Amino acid sequence: MNISLDSGEAQAVSLNAQAVYFTEEHRYSIEKSVSDCLWNEPMSLHTSIGVGGEAACIVFPSGIKELKDILRIAYSGNIPCYVVGKGTNLLVADKGYVGIIINLSKGFNKIAKQDSDDRIFLKAEAGVPMQRLMRYCIKHGLSGIEFLAGIPGSVGGGMAMNAGINEFEVMDYVTDITIVRGLDIKTIQRRDINTGYRTLLLDRVDIIIEAGLSLKKDDSAAIAGRMRKLIGKRRLTQPFKEKNCGCIFRNPKGYSAGKLIDEAGLKGKRMGNAQISEKHANFIINLGGATCSDIKGIIECVIKRVEESKGIHLHPEAVLLGMEGPWVL
Numbered sequence: 001m002n003i004s005l006d007s008g009e010a011q012a013v014s015l016n017a018q019a020v021y022f023t024e025e026h027r028y029s030i031e032k033s034v035s036d037c038l039w040n041e042p043m044s045l046h047t048s049i050g051v052g053g054e055a056a057c058i059v060f061p062s063g064i065k066e067l068k069d070i071l072r073i074a075y076s077g078n079i080p081c082y083v084v085g086k087g088t089n090l091l092v093a094d095k096g097y098v099g100i101i102i103n104l105s106k107g108f109n110k111i112a113k114q115d116s117d118d119r120i121f122l123k124a125e126a127g128v129p130m131q132r133l134m135r136y137c138i139k140h141g142l143s144g145i146e147f148l149a150g151i152p153g154s155v156g157g158g159m160a161m162n163a164g165i166n167e168f169e170v171m172d173y174v175t176d177i178t179i180v181r182g183l184d185i186k187t188i189q190r191r192d193i194n195t196g197y198r199t200l201l202l203d204r205v206d207i208i209i210e211a212g213l214s215l216k217k218d219d220s221a222a223i224a225g226r227m228r229k230l231i232g233k234r235r236l237t238q239p240f241k242e243k244n245c246g247c248i249f250r251n252p253k254g255y256s257a258g259k260l261i262d263e264a265g266l267k268g269k270r271m272g273n274a275q276i277s278e279k280h281a282n283f284i285i286n287l288g289g290a291t292c293s294d295i296k297g298i299i300e301c302v303i304k305r306v307e308e309s310k311g312i313h314l315h316p317e318a319v320l321l322g323m324e325g326p327w328v329l
């Protein structure tokens with residue numbers, strides 16, 4: 001039997017197919033296996049942009065045993081699964097997701113540290129919010145990943161997306177990553193992990209449960225000062241009051257996607273209740289009640305217009321779950 005843990009480019013899913021995946025027996029086993037699960041849960045409540053139809057099921061495993069139990073049920077029932085973090089780089093189709101969404105925020109949220117002479121080694125579990133990790137670094141005087149200040153999301157999502165700014169990427173500070181592959185737990189050393197721009201080339205079925213980081217000691221006030229500066233800059237240049245999912249498009253080599261969109265005259269472009277931010281053209285904001293189709297419409301329009309005016313094809317950076325289109329990577 002083969003578990004199908006979907007990638008962001010998941011095939012279109014139809015809620016009508018729900019009965020095929022979830023029998024009463026499946027429901028019973030899932031409810032027995034995890035302490036926390038929700039049925040027919042709107043994904044708009046689990047994405048920072050606030051769109052997305054219902055997930056047939058979302059589970060919050062309390063630890064490795066519950067995670068493995070859920071995976072075992074998915075294996076045996078051939079039920080698709082998809083792991084999410086805080087949904088800050090995620091767009092879920094209006095038709096939702098017919099499968100199990102796995103959220104590690106409840107059971108995988110510990111941080112531990114080990115001191116050596118001049119380095120500190122951290123182990124952060126996947127469900128730890130990135131901002132909590134930042135506060136931990138300030139409290140314990142740990143420097144290196146200040147550039148992540150202001151990037152929302154979880155440690156798991158940050159690793160999976162190789163989060164960063166400019167030339168700084170989180171994977172440059174990672175020593176190893178622990179994953180669940182199939183039902184096995186494996187720790188992979190950094191040198192054995194291929195990374196790319198905003199991506200980590202793990203197997204599409206891997207679930208990251210922990211990351212090891214190597215940081216250096218520094219003065220807490222200096223670290224906090226650097227983070228404050230970066231957050232201040234974000235507030236000036238990015239929409240932070242409206243719902244969004246970060247940068248929609250990857251920066252093509254040598255170009256800024258935001259600048260290309262701006263130059264194509266698309267700042268402020270609106271479809272339904274979604275709009276290209278006036279503040280930063282690589283952000284789409286939800287004005288209230290936007291649907292994923294509104295956002296998809298803007299993505300299609302941007303790709304077409306930038307290609308026509310600049311001859312450059314933009315690729316989405318946000319992960320598109322359950323969406324279709326020639327532009328889906």
Ligand SMILES: Cc1cc2nc3c(=O)[nH]c(=O)nc-3n(C[C@H](O)[C@H](O)[C@H](O)COP(=O)(O)OP(=O)(O)OC[C@H]3O[C@@H](n4cnc5c(N)ncnc54)[C@H](O)[C@@H]3O)c2cc1C
Nearest residue numbers: 085086087088089153154156157158160161163164208246
């Ligand atoms: C206002 C704003 C500003 C942002 N600025 C930046 C920025 O400057 N730089 C930047 O890099 N990003 C930025 N982002 C995007 C986003 O915050 C990051 O990509 C973040 O790391 C995603 O984490 P998440 O937990 O929300 O992941 P999600 O959005 O939930 O998931 C993203 C992807 O990661 C995968 N994933 C999540 N958890 C796991 C896991 N445990 N194991 C395996 N795969 C997993 C998901 O399957 C999905 O494919 C911004 C977002 C917003 C809303």
